[in-house]
Amino acid sequence: MSEDWMLWGLFILLGLVTTLPRASFIVLGERAALPETLHRALRYAPAAALAAIVAPDIFVSGGELTVFSPRLAAAVAAVLAALLSRNPWLPFIAGMGVLWGIGQLIPT
Amino acid sequence: MSPSFRDGMQEGFHSFLPLSVGLIPWALVTGLTMAGVGFTPLQAMGMNVIVFAGTAQLGTLPLIAAGTPVWLIVITAFVLNLRFIIFSAAIARGFRGVPLGARWLSGHLLTDGAFAACLEKMLSHPDPHWRLGYYLGPSLWSWLLWQVFAFCGVMAASSIPRGWSLEFMATIALIVLLVPMARVRPMLVAALAGGGLAVALRGMPLRLGVIVAIVGGIAAGFAAERWCGRDRP
Numbered sequence: 001m002s003e004d005w006m007l008w009g010l011f012i013l014l015g016l017v018t019t020l021p022r023a024s025f026i027v028l029g030e031r032a033a034l035p036e037t038l039h040r041a042l043r044y045a046p047a048a049a050l051a052a053i054v055a056p057d058i059f060v061s062g063g064e065l066t067v068f069s070p071r072l073a074a075a076v077a078a079v080l081a082a083l084l085s086r087n088p089w090l091p092f093i094a095g096m097g098v099l100w101g102i103g104q105l106i107p108t
Numbered sequence: 109m110s111p112s113f114r115d116g117m118q119e120g121f122h123s124f125l126p127l128s129v130g131l132i133p134w135a136l137v138t139g140l141t142m143a144g145v146g147f148t149p150l151q152a153m154g155m156n157v158i159v160f161a162g163t164a165q166l167g168t169l170p171l172i173a174a175g176t177p178v179w180l181i182v183i184t185a186f187v188l189n190l191r192f193i194i195f196s197a198a199i200a201r202g203f204r205g206v207p208l209g210a211r212w213l214s215g216h217l218l219t220d221g222a223f224a225a226c227l228e229k230m231l232s233h234p235d236p237h238w239r240l241g242y243y244l245g246p247s248l249w250s251w252l253l254w255q256v257f258a259f260c261g262v263m264a265a266s267s268i269p270r271g272w273s274l275e276f277m278a279t280i281a282l283i284v285l286l287v288p289m290a291r292v293r294p295m296l297v298a299a300l301a302g303g304g305l306a307v308a309l310r311g312m313p314l315r316l317g318v319i320v321a322i323v324g325g326i327a328a329g330f331a332a333e334r335w336c337g338r339d340r341p
Binding site: 004006007008009010011012013014015017018019021022023024025026027028029030033034039040041042043044045046047048049050051052053054055056057058059060063065071074075078079082083088089091092095096099100103 | 134159211212283305
């Protein structure tokens with residue numbers, strides 16, 4: 001993605017796949033309705049997609065499955081912070097703190 | 109601008125103002141992450157204005173950094189945005205009597221926060237001018253906060269050393285979004301299946317494993333809902 005024009009093209013495509021779902025029923029109004037089964041299935045899309053993006057970032061490094069890594073420790077710290085506190089900054093402070101802390105202890 | 113539009117806008121803005129503070133860390137993190145994957149300030153703010161969606165931006169940045177094919181990045185963003193179809197359908201009745209141009213603007217500005225804050229009044233207030241004002245007040249305010257604080261994040265990133273793996277902030281941000289969802293059993297099943305499949309299928313060509321994992325996760329969540337019927341989100 002080094003080419004600048006490709007990046008701008010990508011932004012426009014991403015803008016389209018964001019605005020079209022958002023505007024869909026607001027623009028269509030009373031003329032359309034979502035089938036009940038589809039409505040229920042769609043609720044699981046964000047959780048499935050977020051996990052599918054996050055999990056390889058945490059458990060895979062260099063194409064290999066790594067069960068223990070600084071990234072996993074940082075992710076665990078972020079999950080605990082998100083579960084135990086309502087402070088919106090804490091998961092970032094905890095996660096990045098653990099990642100940097102381990103980086104200092106074990107120079108790579 | 110009719111007086112009832114202005115009244116609605118004021119009331120919407122006042123009720124949303126305290127909630128809107130929660131947007132600030134997200135905008136900062138998104139700005140930091142966009143700079144972290146190597147965007148110039150112009151590219152970062154271009155993405156921020158054109159896409160205007162924290163989850164879709166943070167979710168696609170790791171894929172962009174990894175050199176994933178464009179069509180796969182676009183499909184992933186679309187899946188992350190599928191929840192907006194549900195929001196759009198739920199709030200649509202609040203826009204009856206509103207002109208088409210204002211509906212497109214309102215659609216573009218639909219965010220999780222504006223939806224949650226405005227839904228009830230949008231469905232109950234009788235005056236369309238008041239309703240549009242009540243919706244646009246918080247939505248335009250969110251847009252402004254999002255742009256200003258993302259810009260602060262982009263600018264702050266240049267004073268942070270390169271070796272600090274700022275791009276991992278995107279992963280943390282996605283975890284923070286995932287944690288409250290996973291409190292509901294079928295949603296947790298969807299996340300575990302999606303995450304597990306994505307790791308297991310990482311060898312698939314063109315990173316197709318991500319898409320298969322998402323579809324598998326949705327199916328697993330839906331199946332889990334059928335099995336343990338009472339525990340519905």
